[in-house]
Structures are given as structure tokens and as C-alpha cells.
Amino acid sequence: MVKKTVLTHPVLSTELRTQILGKNKRRQVGLFGGTFNPVHTGHLVMADQVGNQLGLDKVCFMPDATPPHVDKKSAIAAKYRVEMLAAAISGNPMFDLELCEVERGGISYSYDTVAYLKHKHPDTDYYFIIGADMVNYLPKWHRIDELVKMVQFVGVKRPGYTPRTTYPVLWVDAPKLEITSTAIRKRVANGESIHYLVPDAVAAYIEKEGLYRE
Template sequence: MRKKVGLLGGTFNPPHVGHLIIANEVLEALELDEVRFMPNKTPPHKQMDERVSEEDRIGMLSVAIDNHPKFQLELIEMERNGKSYTYDTIKLLKEREPKTDFYFIIGGDMIEYLPKWYQIDKLCQLVTFVGVRRPGYSVETSYPVRLIDTPEIHLSSSLLREKAATNGTLRYLLPDQVIAYIKENQLYEPRTGITDCERADH
């Protein structure tokens, strides 16, 4: 029997309730066996915020998903060097798990960006894209994307980092465990000369 696994990639800097809601909605809608949260090591089109280490991004994600039995961590991109191209990642996962069907979850912003993805035509043969709507973005595409209706929640990670840096409230925006992790490890403290960039994967 084949296994059905969702993949939700991102920097997760920090992981917020929007990530969790999307993952859970897709899990239920497609009757997946699990959803794996896959943090990027080096996204192809994003400047990373150097204030937060890879270990801390993994740590925040671990506590965020800890209480959901069908949420897992997938660290394949963290274990590799170089840019995290989805095509290379999926090829490796398919080689490791030939009896697994992968469903790659993307938001409306990434649906618009699909024509620019590395080896997109080959990638479409390896994975099923699952699209969720994001306010302000079109979901029209010539590529095969299975659309799932989910609550449209748009949370900017850069805004959340800014709120954390200025001691603004994060309640109901991040899981309580993530808020506690940020405070305990003093993450996102202000530092001059660093610019937060919006997420733009692949």
C-alpha cells in the first residue's frame, strides 16, 4: 500500500499558526498519512536572517508541531549543502521512499512563481502540487495544481520578527510553545544592518 505524504517547505522563521492551519486542512482534505514540515537550508531566492540559527529554526518548528500525531519534521534540505531546489529534494525523497506519493503544498504566491521554478516540468512528473489561496495572489496557472479550500490567513514572517524584536504581542499568531522558545533563547533581538526579507522560495 502506498503512503501519502504532504510536504510543506519554508524557512519557518518563525513557524506560525498559518503554517499549522494550512498543513492540517490539507492533511484532512486529501486524507494524507502525514504532513512533513521541511525547513529550507538555503532558499534559492531569499536572503536569510542571520540572527536565527538553523538549530533554532528547527527547534521552533519541533515545538510547534509536537502535539500533532501526523505532523513530522523533514530535514533532508538541512542535511545538504548548496541551494535548496525542490526538484533535487523530491528526486532524493523518491529514491529513498519509492512507495510514497508526495504532495507539495504551496501558497498562491508560489503558484504565480511556478514558471520560474528550477526543472518545473520534470518536477510536475514527480510530485502532486497542492495549492492554497493567499490574499492578493492569483491561483490561475497552466501547471497541474490541486486547489484546496482553506481559511485564507496571511501572516508575514518579517512582521512577526519585528513584533518579537520590539516586544510586541505574538499571542494567537504563534503557537505558545514557539513564543516561549523565542523568549527563552532571546531570538530576534534588534541588530543594526540586517534587513528582513519576505519569503520567496525556489
């Protein structure tokens, strides 16, 4: 009886095993920034659609400390906005929180944030999610020409906005829900229902903390 010779190569087998397990695969992570004052159902639908259509590993909700807009929003403390986000995303394993802007404080420039995250996670490709209405403002973004080389912008289509720009934007279709944080704050202040406009856990948190009453 002739014995079969089995050739082994520990280094090669380890490499193959690593490839099979996908350990060399770069992570694909969406960044969804905003004030989230408060987070609402429209935000969640938008993030879920982008994450699933692009096959992302994670979509990270990234609340800002101070929005870098000329018409600055009057936002409640980051503590409340972060806790509402945590409550809203708890049921979706694809969702996560990225708190680097809140922890850094001050005005949140996307260039600084992306540079920090790419340095911290060199194995990750980032997709910056924005609404179609925000695409028109890209020329005014801080260091935009450098930023577009660092991250893939994802524009979510919406009625009334033409999906056209000179910047490299990946366009995604998603149901558009006519819900705004401004309208929710007004409804709370007027004692009106926000049921289904925000997750139940967020509505309960707003009630418990007495937010947006004035």
C-alpha cells in the first residue's frame, strides 16, 4: 500500500485561512452626521436604506457638538441628543454611535472628523451620508477638495432636487418621509402627538426629561 504524501505549508495555510475568514476585508462604514435634535423616523429610514443598499458593515450616527452653519441651530445639550440616539438605534445591529465630534467639542468640521477617523481606523472605508439638499452646499464645505479624496459621499435622492453635482457623489434612492426635527419640537411645545414620528423610546425620553417644552 502506497502512502499518500500530504504537503503542508503553515504560512500559506494561515494566509488562506485569513482570506477565507475575511479578516483582510476592509470594513465599509457609513457616517451619518447631524444635530439630531431630536432623531426621528426619517433619519432611521434613510440610514437603514443606505446601509442595506450599499452593503455596509455599519452606519454610525454622528451627532455634532456645534454645527458649522451660518444659521446656527439652537440645540439642546449633546447629552440628551446622544441618549435619544442610543435609544432610537438599539434595535438595529447595523446601527452604531460615533461620538468623536461631541467628545472633541466646538465647531464640527467634517474634514477634521474624517481625518481623525481614518487615522484611528486605517482598515476602514468611510461613506459620508447626506441628503440631496445638502449636496448643493458641498462647494462651501471646509476643505471640500481634500475631503472628497478621503471619503465617498453618498447622496440620498429626494423630490425637487436634481441628483447632479461636479463632486463624486454616489446616489441612493430611499423613501422620503416629510418629517423634520423642527416640526417635532414645535409639536412637543404645543402639546401635540409625535407618535410614529419618532421611535417610542425617544418619545418616552422626551416626556421623561421634559424636553422642548419651551
